[in-house]
Amino acid sequence: FTPWLSEAKADIEWHYWDKYRNHLLEKGMGMQVASSLDNVTERILALAENPKKSGIWERKGMVVGHVQSGKTANYVGLISKAADAGYKVFIVIAGVTNSLRRQTQMRIEQGFTGRDTSNDPFTQTGVGLKDHNPAKQPITFTTVHKDFNKTAASQFGAHLESFASPIVFVIKKNTNTL
DSSP: OOOOHHHHGGGOOOHHHHHHHHHHHHTTOOHHHHHHHHHHHHHHHHHSOOTTOOSOOOOOOOOOOOTTSSHHHHHHHHHHHHHHHTOOEEEEEOOSSHHHHHHHHHHHIIIIIOEETTSSSOEEOGGGTTOOOGGGOOEESOOSSOOOOHHHHHTOOSOGGGOSSOEEEEEOSOTTTO
């Protein structure tokens, strides 16, 4: 691992992070808490590998915390910053029950994708209400009603590299899916 973020930071367009931070501030998060979240997520991102590094490499992480401790804000903030830095695929493992997975899906939609998948057709929500830019719309292969599974994976038919926007999967802790 080679430190990279401090050098790359000035060249990163903080599109997703700015949308998420503004969304949190509009929802009543205090400036001091938002600033703390900014610092924490930057420190975590700095420990991830540079997404523009060539060759094959692997880096994983996990957010752990007590109930109502800010885990959601932390992982949505980190996903937003990582997407801005160039990471493309995010897999959020959201508990073992359908209700926990749906709850996490809704939070990812509010804070990152900006698209409410509980409606048909999908509608804008959260971060998508203020600044909907189709060219920067994250893609999700899960919805509030649909988890990712072996059947969906076998029908996928596209390479993840072919997508320009970040991709998010919100899945249950299920050994078959993993």
